[in-house]
Amino acid sequence: MDSPVLKQLRLGFEKDTPAEAALKLRGMLPRSVPFAVGDEEGKSPATMIESLKKNEIDVLITWEPAIGAFLGANSNLEVVAVPNERTLGTPEQFSFPMSMGVRMGDDALKQRLDEAIGKHQSELTSILTQSGVKLFSPP
Numbered sequence: 833m834d835s836p837v838l839k840q841l842r843l844g845f846e847k848d849t850p851a852e853a854a855l856k857l858r859g860m861l862p863r864s865v866p867f868a869v870g871d872e873e874g875k876s877p878a879t880m881i882e883s884l885k886k887n888e889i890d891v892l893i894t895w896e897p898a899i900g901a902f903l904g905a906n907s908n909l910e911v912v913a914v915p916n917e918r919t920l921g922t923p924e925q926f927s928f929p930m931s932m933g934v935r936m937g938d939d940a941l942k943q944r945l946d947e948a949i950g951k952h953q954s955e956l957t958s959i960l961t962q963s964g965v966k967l968f969s970p971p
Contacts, residue, residue, distance in 0.1 A: 833858065833914060833924070844880055844889035847871070851893040851914075854924055865889050869898075877902045884909065900965035911966050 833854050843864040845851040855861050865883065869875045877899045883889045885906075893914065903909060932949075934942045949956065960967060 838891065839863075841890035842888070844883055844892040844894075846880075846894050849895065850924060855893075867894075881906055881909070900960075901963050904964040913966075 844867060845864055847866045847868045855864050867880050869877055880892050880894060881902055884892050932945055
């Protein structure tokens with residue numbers, strides 16, 4: 833995010849995400865294009881990819897797994913992880929582990945979920961991979 837090259841490019845990003853906060857912090861919002869794919873009817877991650885293909889933006893900062901399913905038809909696009917770091921100041925969070933939550937005290941449900949995930953981990957990973965989701969290991 834701190835690359836001087838990015839300051840010269842038109843950046844697309846999802847509104848109300850850490851990407852927006854990072855661009856604002858660096859004074860890069862004026863050259864950027866926001867996408868509200870979760871809020872605007874008829875908008876989806878495909879809308880952002882179309883903007884890339886039409887050269888309306890040069891770089892897209894978005895989320896996995898939401899974009900993963902749309903990347904399959906666009907194998908010419910390169911996906912890279914944004915590191916959880918910053919040249920100056922505190923680190924920023926761009927990668928998040930996925931999790932499930934249960935009601936406090938519902939230990940039986942938590943145990944059943946843990947068992948199901950453990951038993952089907954390879955199948956779950958396969959589904960995500962086949963759906964185009966890039967899996968990153970935390971540092």
